[in-house]
Amino acid sequence: MPQVESYDRSKDPLDHLESFKTMMHLQGVPDEIMCRAFLTTLKGPARIWYSRLTPNSIITFKELGAQFVSHFIGDHRYKKSIACLMSIRQREDEMLRSYISRFNKEALSIDEADDKILVAAFTNGLRKGKFLFSLYKNDPKTMSDVLYRVTKYMNVEDALLA
Incomplete structure (x- = not known):
């Protein structure tokens, strides 16, 4: 099974999220498992951020993804022209x-x-x-x-x- 590289704020958060979603969707993983499995792809400050989320405050992976991106958007790498x-x-x-x-x-x-x-x-x-x-x-x-x-x-x- 292919693995998603861990996110530690040194890479683009949007790219990390899309890589994770692609891998999960290819394997047919349900939404609730995606929410729990996402933690396994986080390191350092990103793992700390995840652990501080209020329990049961996120229902769908779409919500988790939106919160992840909004929190780490400053790390987004913009494409050059x-x-x-x-x-x-x-x-x-x-x-x-x-x-x-x-x-x-x-x-x-x-x-x-x-x-x-x-x-x-x-x-x-x-x-x-x-x-x-x-x-x-x-x-x-x-x-x-x-x-x-x-x-x-x-x-x-x-x-x-x-």
């Missing part, structure tokens, strides 16, 4: 591998980014050079295409350095 991607630039001394890692980390924090935007933002941030020229020459359509070409290019670079 696409504009953040457009500001990522490969530094002069930065290897391509490092730039890709930074770019992908930021791209994962953006919900609405489609492939065309990702490709445009990625190529926009590359410093001028042979790789950028090769991308413009063959115009990749998807981020998968870009990453495939990046990998090939880095392998050649590594081979030449060796």
